[in-house]
Amino acid sequence: MPVDFYMMPGSAPCRGVALTAKALGVPLVEHQTDLMKGEHMTPAYLKMNPQHTIPTINDNGFSLWESRAIQQYLADKYGKNDDLYPKDAAKRAVVHQRLYFDMGTLYLRFGEIYYPMMFGGAPKDAEKVKKFDEALGFLDGFLSESKWAAGDKLTIADHSLVASISTADAVGHDLSKFPNIVRWYADCKKTMVGYEEANAAGAKGFGDWFNSVVKA
Numbered sequence: 224m225p226v227d228f229y230m231m232p233g234s235a236p237c238r239g240v241a242l243t244a245k246a247l248g249v250p251l252v253e254h255q256t257d258l259m260k261g262e263h264m265t266p267a268y269l270k271m272n273p274q275h276t277i278p279t280i281n282d283n284g285f286s287l288w289e290s291r292a293i294q295q296y297l298a299d300k301y302g303k304n305d306d307l308y309p310k311d312a313a314k315r316a317v318v319h320q321r322l323y324f325d326m327g328t329l330y331l332r333f334g335e336i337y338y339p340m341m342f343g344g345a346p347k348d349a350e351k352v353k354k355f356d357e358a359l360g361f362l363d364g365f366l367s368e369s370k371w372a373a374g375d376k377l378t379i380a381d382h383s384l385v386a387s388i389s390t391a392d393a394v395g396h397d398l399s400k401f402p403n404i405v406r407w408y409a410d411c412k413k414t415m416v417g418y419e420e421a422n423a424a425g426a427k428g429f430g431d432w433f434n435s436v437v438k439a
């Protein structure tokens with residue numbers, strides 16, 4: 224059942240998928256896809272994913288992209304129980320809320336500060352920092368209510384969110400004002416299966432690259 228996985232280790236959405244796969248024990252066959260070299264724009268890649276994003280998986284001929292959709296698919300298909308992705312409608316809805324929050328608010332606002340700095344040499348925009356800190360405050364509030372992002376069990380929402388938070392950490396964003404995030408982030412590092420290989424190493428690579436580009 225190995226699943227083909229088109230990825231780059233520094234990419235936060237790829238790391239969310241890698242953490243879910245580790246937790247499920249699903250072996251991924253990694254195909255490093257270098258965006259700088261245009262490896263995501265080849266006819267073969269576009270046939271698999273016309274939107275040309277990483278991560279993309281190919282599971283025995285079935286192609287899928289959008290990291291959180293991939294996480295949901297892997298958990299539904301390969302989960303031995305529903306701990307990581309609960310079947311109960313209300314619990315599942317909270318997992319979805321956190322995943323959409325991560326994609327549409329938290330990581331979006333992170334990108335609005337740091338991507339123009341990396342790719343366009345822009346200065347750090349204080350207004351955008353405020354908006355990202357507001358989103359971090361929302362997450363801190365969620366985590367003041369429960370041990371994990373979507374309740375008392377670790378779920379795929381934690382995998383997605385910790386990929387974002389560790390990326391913010393890697394570029395030196397100050398997380399110390401958010402005590403519940405700090406507590407949860409430490410729990411993620413301690414608890415998540417394969418945290419170092421699936422997430423920490425790639426986040427560090429991203430941070431090193433960010434610092435080399437921004438300080439150059």
Ligand SMILES: N[C@@H](CCC(=O)N[C@@H](CS)C(=O)NCC(=O)O)C(=O)O
Pocket residue numbers: 234235236258263274275276277278288289290291326
């Ligand atoms: N929301 C998407 C974002 C995917 C995404 O934008 N990935 C970036 C790399 S981190 C990418 O593939 N960029 C190349 C492109 O869009 O052509 C997900 O979570 O999978």
